[in-house]
Amino acid sequence: MSGDEAALQLELERAQGLVELRRYEEATTALADLVGREPELAPAWCLLAQAQIAVGETQPALEAANRAVALAPEHDWPYRLRSVALQQLGDDDGSIAAAREAVAAAPHNWQTHRRLAMALVLAKRDPDGALAAAGRAIELAPYEPDAFSTLGLVYDMRKNSDEAERCFRHALSLDPQHAPSHDALARRQLATSGFGRAGNLAAAATGFRDAVQADPRDHIAATNIEIVLRAFIARLSYFIFIVAWIAYHVTGGSAFARVGPLLLLALPVGFAARFLLRLPPDLRRQVRYVAFHGALAVPAILQSCALGLLLVAAVLPESARRKAALAAVLVSLAARVLLYVISRRMRRDHAA
């Protein structure tokens, strides 16, 4: 290897290091400079496309991938990158076609089959083809967590929840820090958490927490924790609203009229306790902090007030009891409306 070639190789290695370190902006700058000087260097174009995809510069990434395809049509990497870029640009047909070209170029490489499976899953097409491609990827690389998480997504598309979960769990057994699998399992928990299933909600929050821990740049997982928290407060407000509504409508001085609503309070209290106790201690601390310091503080405090009014109502004479129950209805309703407004604002912020 000549001195120039060695220097070039070293430059490529450094750029690859930056991509591995996820310093995509720095990598993009270094690689743009490199391809400016060495426009025939296909791996540099590939790395540039990879870095640009990561920072959301999809159109330039597609152009870089196309340059790489033109320079190295016999390699699969440029086709895989073209497939990803086209997918992000909304061209599902093009993405699937590029993925198939990648498979044709390197049928021995598991990543080409995985890309084809992903292209089909994201386009929601040809579930059998996706299953075959993901299966082939696993045959070629049974040690790769990415291959199993892809198969999990294929099973998700085929509505085979048990198999999907098994795949994600297997991916985690291969790499306990595999963020996409943590994320996918947490999403499944969230999707299956019925109205009163506080345990599933807590498991979803924990799963998203694990995903963020594995990859702190996974802002979507961090946002999902907030979504779970909002879902928890929203469900709690419904419970309190129902109990307050019943308390308001139960009249008379009987023991049931006085104690019944109090017993019903066990529902929201049990729900909240179950959710909080299922959370790991660090997440519980964080939830407590967020609930009383962040944007969710006002709805959380209003819920606490509604709960307090209901408790007080139990010891008041009937007319005052009904007034307190009505106040609890209104306060819990206000909390829910406020939560709705906050959720919309958060969604808008995240979209921006």
Next chain:
Amino acid sequence: MASDDLITSLRLAVEAAPDDVALRLHLADLLAAAGRREDAVREAAHVLVRDPQNAAALRLVAGDEPAVAASDSEPAEEESPDDLLRRLDAEFADVVPPMFADGPPVSAEEGVYDVERAGVGLADVGGMDDVKARLEAAFLAPIRNPQLGKLYGKSLRGGLLLYGPPGCGKTFIARALAGELEASFLPVALADVLDMYIGQSERNMHDLFEVARRNKPCVIFLDEVDAMGQKRSQMRDSARRGTVNQLLSEMDGVTDNNEGVFVLGATNHPWDIDTALRRPGRFDRTVLVLPPDEAARDAILRYHLRERPIENVDTRKLAKMTDGYSGADLAHLCDTAAERALMDSATSGTVRMIQMRDLEAALTEVRPSIGPWLQTAKNVAQYGNQDGSWDDLLAYLRKRRLV
């Protein structure tokens, strides 16, 4: 006169290489020669931002002749005085002894790693009293009192990790720490260590520590230590795993004595560092270097404006207005204000000083750049803090109501 095509091509070239002063100056000359004075001044202004003393650009802005006379014929190449001396040296080498003696060659290792004297101390760091206090307690005090260290069985070695958002002075603080210790300073970047040949990066790492051991007391400063000590689980390239392993073993001083060798690391991404590197005896002390506080911002602004023509600039007021700005952001702010005053002077033909209004206008353009860092830091501090490693970061984020 230059054709429009040539000017267009040069413009594209300048866009591709905006820091190439010579190229931009050439474009400015051609624009001036083409009678497009305003465009020429704009390009010259860009040159002056990067090189404030550039005589050719100053002449252009002042409205003198183009810096390089446009000529149809190629000027004859003249021999520079240095070239002439070199030629004569070679010609009369056997008669006249050489002018300068180069001395004995330095060893390959010493040549690769430049051991420096720091030349600055913590007193030169503006503001940041909290950081200085932590550095004093965690690092400097035990080293300054070796007898006490011996009494308590504490060895004079170890590592300190400086982390925080980019552009907040970690490198300067590391240099100042070396200055405080009156130790040699050995700054190392990724490019100094990483080598494509298998085994060479590990060897480079070993050589680096060897140089430090020979020059002790010595502070090795590993800039961007996350790149050298990345989590091995994140690496697919086994060659780079070897570099991390070598760094671990060098820090442990398994085969060599590290007494008097202090390792400072700086990183913007501490969450990417291999957990093994943060165990006792390695980078077991961490200091969060935050964006500069008000006093530090005042000092930084004064530093960047000290050699510029300014008039009635209230740096204290500016320091109040720039909460959350990094040191690099503040430098950019001063550059932008200078550019604005310069353009104004060039357009009006009257030279004027940089005024408060230029800096205030620049504030609307230059925004704090640490947002993306804070986003990731938030995730880490909120959801990755089981062992309390990020307590100081979490406290900072809570104080600023960012979580």
